[in-house]
Amino acid sequence: MRLRNYIFRRLLMIVPLFFFTTILVFTLIHLAPGDPVMIMFGTSTPYMKDIVKEMRETYGLDKPLYIQYFIWLSRVFRGDLGYSYLNTRKVIQMISERGWPTIELMVLALVFSVVISTVFGVFAAVKRHSIFDNLITTTAVLGRGMPNFWLAMNLILIFSIYLGWLPVFGRFTVGAVFSSPFGYWLDRIKHLILPVISLSAFQIAYFTRLIRSTMLDVLGQEYIITARAKGLKESVVIYKHALKNALLPVVTVVGIYIGSLMGGAAIIESLFAWPGMGRLLVNSTYRREYQVLMSLNMIIIFMVLVSNLITDVVYAYLDPRIKY
């Protein structure tokens, strides 16, 4: 029961945080010099000036900032995310199309990195100073030095251009839909491999090193000697007693990692021409698409806050010392 009202209290805390961040983002966007109308029509020719003025009024861009924010807020509550200035499509439609590819990419990258880094991290800690440990530590060091976009380009060079095994970009080859379901899914996977690897490589290296060091700390604790003194098998000592303690700090880091994963997605999507929210965000920043930008950021901030809540609850559940 007390877990429930802890979650309720945390949800209450999300609301102010959410409003504060949206206000921050809103002012950030609107402070940027130049607005979509000016970009569309340019103000070079004189007669353009009155058309620009008229357009600004229709989009309500001439009102003071805080009014624009409240207009936007009231519309959001009615579920109307407004229209994109350039191609006059409903923002909600644009985002929903692109939602699924990004989530697909991020979830795979998240699962991929957490699972692999736990396995490698624990193994490296248990078999300390073995070749296995040295191998993993060096690859972790190399992994953390490799920016995701440079890694992506190298992977494309090797696997797509020289070896030709994997497609260079895009989410699926055009004709694949009509081939056999197995062929369709094989094609989808082939497209996913490179983006997911380049998105998660940096984090796998970071987590592996983190888990290895927390595991080494825990293996040095006295309750591990007590566990061995009870006659337990080494496997039980490691996977029951040590692992649960070692994963606690990792849970909080995963929460924060979701935010940086979104940033990484923006880069990887624009590199692999992946039709996701990240790429939409980058393009709409160039083109000053206020409505699209605001909605995208609202969704991203909401995802980050919820993921932090989930990790805190999981942490409170795992560690009995946390009073909630």
Next chain:
Amino acid sequence: MEFPKESSIEETTALEYLFSRLSGLRKLKRNKASIVGLCIILVFIVLALFPNVIAPYHPFTTFRSRQSPSSEHWFGTDTLGRDVFSNVIWGVRTTFYIGTACVLIELVIGLLMGGLAGYLGGWIDDLLMRITDIILALPTLIVLILAVSMFKVRSINIIILVMGLIGWPYMARVIRSQVLSIKTTPYVEAAKAMGATTQRIIFRHILPNIILPIVILITIHFAGYVLWEASLTFLGLGDPNSFSWGVMIMAGKNVLRSCPWISTYPGLFLFIMLIALQILGDGLRDIFDIRV
């Protein structure tokens, strides 16, 4: 009672203390990785100070474009005909400029806020903790993209300012915890009991003892800023006419198939620098066993 001739009591500089810890510790020899890291960084510093000595041509002189790596152009030439090798060498200077500037901003604000919050506590501490919670919760790269897109003309200094302003809470949080732990040690309490003023405690006891953790933090954050800047420029939000490696890698993106060397070599230098900073940071952390 004969007074020992060779040294009277005078101020011990941080360096003397470092050497006494190092000389006393045989760990330094064992920690070869950090020495390698240090050497690479020193080489980079030399490149950053005298790029024109090493770079064969001026980065803007144009030659026949898209030449593959040859004896004249070690890294070949890019789509505009500029020599990639010279640009990469000049890129070292920009990268160092970016890293040091950001770290300085972060250090100044971080020391101020973190120090105040750690030493005085109370509402300043709560305020700082709230700010850092918010900024740490936000997806940093997204906020960077937004903040940088605010400016019509995107010069390097604007990017540095923005990155520094978004990065300082990471430093402030660590400084706060270091100050808190030092403030409660018996040697600071003994100084307080002797009637030492707050100013003396801060400058004689707290600051000197957080130099080492800060040095380790700087190596890590330096790499972080360099990576952020490269990602931003790769997305086209950086300063186009600076020699940043991110710009070169982006320029090579579209012609990857025909001339891969344009983006591979700048990326390689970026990779080497990030690795060097990392092993240097880990090495220092191991020698002085400071958990940051």
Next chain:
Amino acid sequence: MIKKPESLIELENIKKYFPIRGGIISKVVSSVHAVDGVTFNIRKGETFGLVGESGCGKTTTGRIIIGLEKATEGTIMFEGLDLNRIAESEVRELRRKMGAIFQDPHLSLDPRMRIGSVIREPLDIQGFVNKSEKDEAVLKILEKVRLEPSYINRFPHELSGGEKQRVAIARALINNPEFLLADEPISSVDVSIRSQILNLIKDLIEELGLTCLFISHDLSVIEYMSDRVGVMYLGRLVELAPVETLYDNPQHPYTEALLSAIPVPGERSKERIILKGVVPSPINPPSGCRFRTRCPYVSIKCSKEEPKFFEIEKDHLVACNLRS
């Protein structure tokens, strides 16, 4: 009326409550009654022993005297001056007359300073300028604590635990104070070195005519060092007497139990009082006599009436309803 031997320090009903903050806006929810009404005085040239188990408030009392903690209530008189009422500058002047050594030798010296400057710091703080004069004083005190002059240029991490504690003693006494606070100075020093430190403190007290407050949880050390002893339990003084009277015929049941609980090498036969239960929490101490929850002679009176701290015989005070 013969004049009472002039006391250096007088504590009058000293109280110290540490607030516990709770809830979202961290308002004070309850408070830890660390020191709850302590009154005693320390006579000039005397070594006053303060003993009690962990959490009884003895360290906090010491910290209040040397100014590291501000008393929530009560007055402290140092050489007849009430520290709360006199001007700040005068208080700093009185602080010069106090020296302090703490429990953990490894952390009581600034790791970054050479031993010479560590010992010299009190002189720097008091504003001495003449360099050779300060160096001379450092050498004199170094000789007193039996350390070679060459130690001046060493760093703390090059010294053993015992040597570091000697440096801490030198630092405390370089400004020839009148009062020395020794808070558990030997608990974290190796057994065979302890007697060296205890004898050093004892000799210096005699040689410099110091008044000392010696705090420890070890009754045998207290017996060896002190002239008068105060026993504390859960923030209050339960018994105070010259060392002979206290150790030969303890009046308070807690002191009796403490003395009988000490394992004495060689004698195993003697009947021992084993106290039941655990020390209650200082957040809401039991009503009436605080020791009643564990006292073997508890009566109904104990839970209602708070025992007065009265003089059962000359210079022997005790706080127990049974004895009054």
Next chain:
Amino acid sequence: MSKLLEIRDLKTYYFTRDGVVKAVDGVSLGMEKGENLGIAGESGSGKSTLGLSILRLVRTPGRIVGGEILFKGEDILKKSYDEMRRIRGAEISIIFQDPTSSLNPVYTIGDQIGEAITLHQHKVGGGMLNWLLGRFNLSRAREVNEKVEEILRETGISDASKRRGDYPHQFSGGMRQRAMIAMALSCTPDLLIADEPTTNLDVTIEAQILELMKELQKEFDTAFILISHNLGTISELCDKIAIMYAGNLMELSDIKTLFESPKHPYTEALLEAIPRLGSRGKRLSSIPGDIPDLIDPPQGCNFHPRCKYMIDGICNRYTPPFIEVEPGIKVSCFKYIPKSELSGLGL
């Protein structure tokens, strides 16, 4: 009656990066069935390493490099990993100094005690699979829980059924140590090694724990090895006492003779240097010098730099043999070797 435990010339070294630390350097001692042995020594004397070596719990960089440990006549060092696992917890168990860090913070007390019982009394293979499947075997779980509650009650923990579900951080220092003792005695071992069990506890709580250990010893007929730096605690509980210094065994004798007529100069100096009740008048003598560095210990007898009976040319060159000066009393010091034999050493 065969000896319960006999250690012959045990050597356990730590191969650290700064050099080889000879924590236990050639220690030999024995224990009968119903006897209690106290091992006294300062920090760094190797007494804890000795305790851990008996259960082969010494981890890298430490390693047992020599000697034998005969437990009920069989040499433990030669036993296989699985045989050793069956001994740990069932025949020999250990409790540690700091109860806050020797209990796993994320599992309940009941679960941690139940583990040993399930493993040793239900003859269940100890792997992860059994642990996971075991959670569904309700009948066995109930049986184990009853045993846990019983052992908790016996170690003086009130309302055991509720406390079984509590976590270590909900227990006070003294209660946690009781839980540790319950865990150690849950499978009725023949030998319990207690490494500084009451050092972190207050005097009144220490008295409770020592009293408890005395009762349990009678009830469980378990021999105790009590490792402590406090000679008083050892004399409270043990009959025989061994004094260790810098990795070597200096003296082995019974309580009475040790306190009345200590043989080894180090024991003698130690007894005079520790403040004891009733010692307010006499001045404590102090042992000059500092604890030796175990990486390169002093030549010959480890204590010779601080010993007032040091014989130049002998003590600082040869290591004294460990000889029996009286029945049941052994000392390693040249003071007890008659002059004639000294010349035998070719001096």
